[in-house]
Amino acid sequence: MSLPKIAVDCMGGDYAPEEIVKGCIWASKEFAQTIFLVGDEQRIKEILKREGVKDERLVVVHAKDTIGMHEPPSNVLKKKESSLYIAGKLVKDGVADGLVSAGNTGAVLTVGKFVIGAIEEVERPAIGVALPNPKGKTVLIDVGANVDCKPKHLVQFAIIGHTYAEEILGIQNPRVGILSIGEEEGKGNELVKETYPLLKQLGLNFLGNAEGRDIYAGTFDVIVCDGFVGNIILKASESLGMAVVQMIKEEIKKSLLAKIGAFLLMPALNNFKKKADFTEYGGIPLLGAKKPVIITHGRANAKAIKNAIKVATEFYTHHFNEKLASNMKKFMPEGAKASWA
Amino acid sequence: MSLPKIAVDCMGGDYAPEEIVKGCIWASKEFAQTIFLVGDEQRIKEILKREGVKDERLVVVHAKDTIGMHEPPSNVLKKKESSLYIAGKLVKDGVADGLVSAGNTGAVLTVGKFVIGAIEEVERPAIGVALPNPKGKTVLIDVGANVDCKPKHLVQFAIIGHTYAEEILGIQNPRVGILSIGEEEGKGNELVKETYPLLKQLGLNFLGNAEGRDIYAGTFDVIVCDGFVGNIILKASESLGMAVVQMIKEEIKKSLLAKIGAFLLMPALNNFKKKADFTEYGGIPLLGAKKPVIITHGRANAKAIKNAIKVATEFYTHHFNEKLASNMKKFMPEGAKASWA
Incomplete structure (x- = not known):
């Protein structure tokens, strides 16, 4: 099984370039044939030198510009000297097989959609995230790439x-x-009511409406929604998790026995944390672009970047994008794209 | 401070009438001047007798019909002999000051909107829920009464x-x-973009867009959304909480030390659970009806019913509905209802 060449935007994210470069070093030992480290050449080489790394699989590609975390995403299409644009262009041109960035999410999406481009049958690439539940994982899609959606997009x-x-x-x-x-059937908002009958026609294993409670219950493997709802759920879940941990900590502080209990529980809690921790997942994919595009959290550290590169490699070795192109042809009814609203 | 008379639908909910009647008994000692126990007279009186209760503040009102948990909500308007309809009518007629039901949520909403009726300036009563966060509480509104909303509703x-x-x-x-x-400003879906400028005009302390992460962070006191999004967030949060508890339990089972730790932690966890437990809140209010209407979880036990009656009493003693009517006049710009889409 051949490993891919991955282009990494080394200038995006809160801890760029330091943690990004370290993540690339870590990943290069396991997951990639070549990693293109795109960004400020001097700074990247300094980090590689300081880390004592000389590895021909790590190739530095200079980019003199960057995209700020709060810049309008479309700026990236004008800033052709930015690390993100250049990394996307390497993928577009077939030099690299996938893209990883911890930068401005909207800008990464823009590069995925307009530089790398979408698979022919996919009108709107979407972000899918595999959320943990006691029985396994549930894919929630879209979680933020498409705010206002039509039935055909769902x-x-x-x-x-x-x-x-x-x-x-x-x-x-x-x-x-x-x-x-x-x-x-028949319950929901207008978008759901219009989409439901279309979903029934596809030949997928469509079970009907999923409720909020199904998201973490393991009752569905895939739940579709528009990117507005999906993004809010994802962020609310993160925020609820953090709030719960903080509130439990406050309670523990009040009692010595509880402190001892918490200490004994630590290994079990750490095992759980692994399941929920975004640095373990590394990144979430923009699905429907022609090549793997992995977006990581802005707060990504070296471990998250390593795992994001691992995710890109998984998509590559599983031939995900080719299978998706084939499934789009297989499941979309003839003429559906043109006739559905 | 005078206490209210509360009408309780004793036939709605998974544990009706047993737990509902017990909740009424419990509440009558503290929170109400009179409680009307509406439902099957014979069954209710049997429970009162078995519990050894003779209290003139508990008044049984017979209703020969019930509303099923999965009946179409509008049925309640036809079933005028149902416990829910009769309880609503007691409030409508001024015999009771508030309604509590653990029954079919849609049917309770229907009674609130169409039997008790909305405050004049409120077109769409909404369900508000006070969600806990480390610093206090945040009101999320609407969480399910209104699926498709226009800007004026938000x-x-x-x-x-x-x-x-x-x-x-x-x-x-x-x-x-x-x-x-x-x-x-300018980020969000079409509904948000249209509503934002209207919210800026009201004279409320409007801070702008809240993100999913703000729901449990204590950064806002009130967050508005349509009932589709709000309901999904509420149910997803419940489901995430249960999933986390289950996954942590699985980890704890694997180790003896963790089991001991969990035992020592129990009191602290129970304190936390109190903050998150729906039976402690008891019920969530339908806001904007002319009188307090409190909907409890279908799984409500006696404690939840007691606390729901307490919530109804709070709304009564705080003159919430009168203050809301006055605030609607104070904050809604002249002619806004007619001119806003």
Whole structure:
């Protein structure tokens, strides 16, 4: 199995370039044939030197410009000397097989959609995230790439999510649902009501409406929603997790016995934390672009970057993008793209 | 301070009438002048007798019909002999000052809107829930009463949420936000972009867009959203909480030390659980009806019912509904209802 060449935007993210470069060093030992470290050549080489690394699999590509975390995403298309644009161009030109960035999420999406480009049948690439539950994982898609969606977009997300669950998570015949309120067909908002009958036609294992409670219950393998709802759920979940930990800590502080208890519990809690920790996942994929595009948290450290590169490698070695192109043809009814609203 | 008379639907909920009646008995000792126990007279009286209760503050009102948990909500308007309808009618007619039900949520909403009726300036009563965070509470409104909303509805939710935070939670000059993705004005879906400029005009302490991460962070006191998004967040949060507890338990099972640790931690965890437990809150209010309407979880036990009656009493003694009517006049710009889309 040949390993891919991955282009990494070394200037994006809160801890760039230091942690990004360290993540690349770490990943190069396991997950990639070549890593292109794109960014300020001098700074990157200084870090490599300080870390004592001389590895021909790590190739520095100079970029003199950067994209700020709060710049309008479309700026990246004008800033052709930016590390993100150049990294995207390496993928577009076939020099690299996938992109990893911890930078401005909107700008990474823009590069994925307009520099690397979407698979022909996919109108709107979407972000899918595999959320943990006691039985396994559930893919929530879209979690932020597409704010206002039409029924046909949710239909495409369903096929994309199906492919993700099957090819990457190894779930056979994944159970697909549409996020709504109320279980029965006919319950939900206008978008859900219009999308439901289309989803029934696809030949996916479509179980109908999924409710909020299904997201972490393991009752569905794929849940589709528009990027507005999905993004809010994702961020609310993160925030709830942090709030719970903080509130429990406050309670523990009040009692010595509880402090001892917490100490004894630590290894079990750390095992749990591993399941929930974003640095373990590393990155979430923009699904539907022609090549793997992995977006990591702005707060990504070296470990998160290493794991993001691992994710890109998984998508490459599983031929995800080729399988998605084939599934889009297989499941989309003839003429559907043109006729569906 | 005079206590209210509360009408309780004794036939709604998974544990009706047993737990509902017990909750009424419990509450009658503290929170109400009179409780009307509406439902199957014979069954209710049997429970009262078995519990050895003779209290003239507990008045049984017979209803020969019930509303099933999965019936179409509008059925309640036809079933005028149902416990829920009769309880609502007692409030409508001024015999009781507030309604509590653990029954079919949609049917309770229907009774609130169409039997008890909305405050004149409120077009759409909404469900507000006070979610815990490390610093206090944040009101999320609407969490399920209104699926598809227009900008003017979100504006009304903002005034309702403001009044809830100020009068019930005791928060002065509450910080109000609109749920969106991205912090800056102009970010979000079409509904948010249209609502934002209207919210700026109201004279509320409007801070702009709130993101998913703000829901449990204590950065806002009131966050408005449509009932589709709000309901999904509420249920996803519940489900995430349960999943986390289950996953941590699985880890604890694997180690003896962790088991001992968990045992020592128990009191602290129980304190935390109290903060998060729906039976402690008891019920969530339908805000904007003319009188307090409190909906409890279908799984409500006696304690939840007792606390729901307590919530109804709080709304009554704080004159919430009168203050809301006055705030609607104070904050809604002249002619806004007619002219806003």
